[in-house]
Amino acid sequence: MYKIDIEHLTKYYGDNLVLDDVNLKVADHEVVCLIGSSGSGKSTLLRCVNDLVPFNDGNIKLDGISIHNSEFDVKDLYKRIGIVFQAYNLFPHMTVIDNITLAPKKVHSRTKAESEAHGKELLSLFGLNGFSESYPEQLSGGQQQRVALVRAMANKPDILLLDEVTAALDPELIGDVLSVIKDLRKQGMTMLIVTHEMGFARDVADRVCFLDGGKILEEAPPEDLFSKPKNPRTRQFLQRIIESGRL
């Protein structure tokens, strides 16, 4: 049984076909990176997995149960899947600790003390000791993104979706966030990662999928996909990345 099983996923924005019969299986503790140019459907695919955007056709199963099945508790979906966005999307009017403990308190009915203790533990694990009473705007981009990761982790999910989490960061700050993600991998977190950092994808992924025009054109372990891509479109994409010096 797969942790995430995406079958025949099809999605239109208006008349625009953004996901064209996508099939993707992610095993427990596996890290899968989605690469591809802008508009290839990577982020949409990610958002379909935790039902943030509705899809037109296909099915998404978690541990073998469809997320639209009546057996499936919707609350459970958000508990089991954490997502982190490119623009962090922290709540600007709340302190770091309030951002982190909001969902545990209000959605999962944990006590304030319990969720704050867990939140602070995560913060120190992510190198953010002493920031719990700060407001997001007082932090650097890299710190904000790590807070967003902690917030996603505070629900104790077993799947993390990362949507270009380093795209809005200064090059200097990217390292901090990526090393945190590598730590999560070591702890066995199942992750589906949309990224433009090819070096990072090569380091962290068990499998890399290249998306183009809403389809997964190629799917292989990183060493194979980056060194001997089979699909001409993949080769072209990687060639451009190499030319721009990003691999």
Place this chain on the structure above:
Amino acid sequence: MILKRPALPRRAGRTLSARDKYGPAVISVSTVLIVVFVIRSVIVSSSQWPRIKNQFFNLDVIIEVFPKVLHGFGINMAVWGVALVVIAIWALILAVFRSLTGPWFAPLKVFSIVYIDLLRGLPSLLLVLLFGFGMPALQIPGLPKSSLFWGSLAMISSYSAYAAEVYRSGIESVHTGQHLAAKALGLSQFQTLFYCILPQAIRNVFPSLLNLAVALQKDVALLSVLGVRDAVREAQIYTARTFNYSPLIAAAALFLVATIPLARLTDYITKKDRERRLQGAP
């Protein structure tokens, strides 16, 4: 060689002379004073001035009616204060109704749209007359008969429609990423609104809401048409008897004393709000 940090911050160019420092202030103050003086002397020297002064600025009359006008003004301010609280809450409820999505909430949404369209489209004066004279005339048992009550309700209904639209613009100004983040954390539609969206929305539109409060502060005088003995009514009663308009000037002065500080406060808060947003911008 170790460069020593200068003790004083470096000034660009030469130091400012006293003339540079105080010149602009002296010039603005003196020109304003001169203009005021000229206008005043033109007015005072005109042949009509004594009559105007007697009709509008008669100190004896003002002193005579002031206690009554002040008492009336107390009613204005009391209505204003109560109305502010009720409007702040009722308009927020309307705005929340209007922003709800999902088929089950359709009736609430439609109610809110119809309410806002109707009450924003009608003149406040018409509503005050309709409620203030119409409702007590029905003599429905159990309902209050006071025109003060119904008139206030008319003002509240009307201003709530405006305030609801201000709230709504605030709700819509919150970035969609915030909705996404809240949904992804598992928060329900109402939890998202109350914990994530509304606090940001209210903060964004607070200056606009204060502006409405200033407008309402003067508009409560509309209740005088119902015979409510507010500041305007008290002044009018005296004026109708003596054909001297000084009491209205006294009432006007009271309104200005109340509205100008509030308007300044609004300016100040708007300025702070703009600074906060510029600071928050990446």
